[in-house]
Amino acid sequence: xxxxxxxxxxxxxAQYLPEFARGLGSTAWISxxxxxxxxxxxxxxxxxxxxxxxxxxxxxxGYVQAIRSTPxxxxxxxxxFTLPALPLLDRRLxxxxxxxxxxxxxxxxxxxxxxxxxxxxxxxxxxEGAMSVGMTYPQRMRYVVLPQAFARVAPPLLGQTAVLIxxxxxxxxxxxxxxxxxxxxILNERLMPNEAFLTVAACYLAIYTVxxxxxxxxxxxLGGAAA
Amino acid sequence: xxxxxxxxxxxxxxxxxxxxxxPPVHALKNVTNHVDKGEVLxxxxxxxxxxxxxxxxLNGLEPIDSGxxxxxxxxxxSPKTNLNRLRQEVGMVFQHFxxxxxxxxLENITMPQMVVLKRSRGEANEVGRRLLDRVxxxxxxxxxxxxxxxxxxxxxxIARSLAMTPKVMLFDEVTSALDPETVGGVLDLMKELAxxxxxxxxxxxxxxxxxxxxxxxxFMDFGEIIEEGTPEGVFDNPQHERTQLFxxxxx
Ligand SMILES: Nc1ncnc2c1ncn2[C@@H]1O[C@H](COP(=O)(O)OP(=O)(O)O)[C@@H](O)[C@H]1O
Ligand SMILES: [Mg+2]
Numbered sequence: 270x271x272x273x274x275x276x277x278x279x280x281x282x283a284q285y286l287p288e289f290a291r292g293l294g295s296t297a298w299i300s301x302x303x304x305x306x307x308x309x310x311x312x313x314x315x316x317x318x319x320x321x322x323x324x325x326x327x328x329x330x331g332y333v334q335a336i337r338s339t340p341x342x343x344x345x346x347x348x349x350f351t352l353p354a355l356p357l358l359d360r361r362l363x364x365x366x367x368x369x370x371x372x373x374x375x376x377x378x379x380x381x382x383x384x385x386x387x388x389x390x391x392x393x394x395x396x397e398g399a400m401s402v403g404m405t406y407p408q409r410m411r412y413v414v415l416p417q418a419f420a421r422v423a424p425p426l427l428g429q430t431a432v433l434i435x436x437x438x439x440x441x442x443x444x445x446x447x448x449x450x451x452x453x454x455i456l457n458e459r460l461m462p463n464e465a466f467l468t469v470a471a472c473y474l475a476i477y478t479v480x481x482x483x484x485x486x487x488x489x490x491l492g493g494a495a496a
Numbered sequence: 497x498x499x500x501x502x503x504x505x506x507x508x509x510x511x512x513x514x515x516x517x518x519p520p521v522h523a524l525k526n527v528t529n530h531v532d533k534g535e536v537l538x539x540x541x542x543x544x545x546x547x548x549x550x551x552x553x554l555n556g557l558e559p560i561d562s563g564x565x566x567x568x569x570x571x572x573x574s575p576k577t578n579l580n581r582l583r584q585e586v587g588m589v590f591q592h593f594x595x596x597x598x599x600x601x602l603e604n605i606t607m608p609q610m611v612v613l614k615r616s617r618g619e620a621n622e623v624g625r626r627l628l629d630r631v632x633x634x635x636x637x638x639x640x641x642x643x644x645x646x647x648x649x650x651x652x653x654i655a656r657s658l659a660m661t662p663k664v665m666l667f668d669e670v671t672s673a674l675d676p677e678t679v680g681g682v683l684d685l686m687k688e689l690a691x692x693x694x695x696x697x698x699x700x701x702x703x704x705x706x707x708x709x710x711x712x713x714x715f716m717d718f719g720e721i722i723e724e725g726t727p728e729g730v731f732d733n734p735q736h737e738r739t740q741l742f743x744x745x746x747x
Pocket of ligand 1: 513514515521522523541542543544545546547548549550
């Protein structure tokens with residue numbers, strides 16, 4: 270059984286458990302905030318994209334194009350270093366804020382395309398049913414269209430969330446400590462890449478598994494019997 | 497039944513659908529009509545004659561090109577009119593029910609009350625359960641639309657509409673998508689509503705219902721009102737050739 274300790278020395282990993290726990294917590298927290306932000310931005314951008322007002326839909330389309338056509342790492346640097354240089358903010362963003370905003374903006378563009386597909390899949394009859402009882406546009410969206418749209422596109426939203434969680438490793442480039450950073454600690458101090466990155470990978474898998482069950486629950490709550 | 501107070505006054509309305517590359521469709525050509533309080537107006541006519549467009553114009557689902565529609569004194573076409581507010585007063589029941597698929601039968605009825613009328617959950621539930629009983633499916637409150645038969649779904653849709661206590665109810669071929677064995681029950685329910693004094697505009701191909709429940713029958717063809725009168729007058733003694741042709745085909 271010695272080869273196991275050679276291949277993956279769990280005793281060493283156990284020593285670094287506090288680092289991994291901190292990294293896991295940080296990744297989960299960053300991902301959660303970025304996810305919330307991306308869903309809000311994605312919903313707003315999706316609705317703007319479908320607006321008859323050309324200014325609104327051009328802004329939304331431009332945002333999606335800009336995000337899709339540039340690397341996330343560059344977006345992170347732009348948000349962290351370049352955005353505070355504009356005379357918009359009177360202070361610097363800290364690494365965590367910069368990282369979360371960049372991840373949220375990035376994922377928001379992809380989410381908006383998924384959410385738009387969901388909204389467009391809801392039949393005109395659902396909207397007319399809501400109109401016929403006097404519901405306003407925001408009420409129709411909030412209570413009729415969006416819940417069904419989200420339930421319908423939950424699988425691709427979940428897939429995009431998995432991408433977001435994995436992408437969150439990139440914020441380590443601006444000095445945020447998270448899972449990937451925890452792996453780097455073992456790598457640097459012990460030169461043990463297996464212990465470092467198998468553990469990191471297992472933690473990402475754990476986060477994804479928790480995500481899966483949460484999404485299943487949310488989909489049932491939103492979608493009624495159909496989901 | 498009718499007491500001569502008009503709830504709906506329609507004057508000279510026109511609606512043309514223009515689709516690029518196709519000739520324009522004149523769905524409504526100078527249609528004038530009215531519905532009194534407590535009156536049941538039944539609109540009949542061939543497919544494509546503009547019946548749905550007429551009905552949908554009455555709650556602003558279909559914007560019209562010209563003419564005027566007044567609902568209980570409120571000018572629907574005026575830019576100052578809050579259409580959402582006005583639609584609370586004009587209930588509509590659709591051929592394909594248009595129930596909220598993600599809500600149970602009871603929630604379909606309570607949600608609009610809470611959202612639009614700001615009723616409390618308790619009050620909305622009370623109204624919802626009473627109406628589900630009234631339309632004969634009190635035992636189905638926790639079922640989702642996909643778990644109900646067409647007839648049951650249409651009863652929920654009628655209850656959803658009634659919960660808003662509208663001044664007039666519009667019915668657009670509400671039994672056309674139903675299995676034959678459930679049609680009669682829904683028509684009976686509509687007859688009960690009519691007998692209770694509900695102001696109704698009903699588009700239907702059910703001539704038996706029209707004869708029994710209508711105070712007045714309007715026959716439309718090619719976007720125009722061709723003939724109107726009492727059920728006896730229109731069905732037993734139609735004046736216009738097109739009415740005679742239509743009735744001979746359908747009866
Ligand atoms: N949204 C629409 N776009 C284009 N044409 C339409 C639309 N709705 C109705 N029409 C046309 O208007 C005419 C009247 O339709 P409709 O009011 O639905 O008739 P009915 O309900 O009597 O069958 C038909 O020729 C129909 O094809
Ligand atoms: Mg029709």
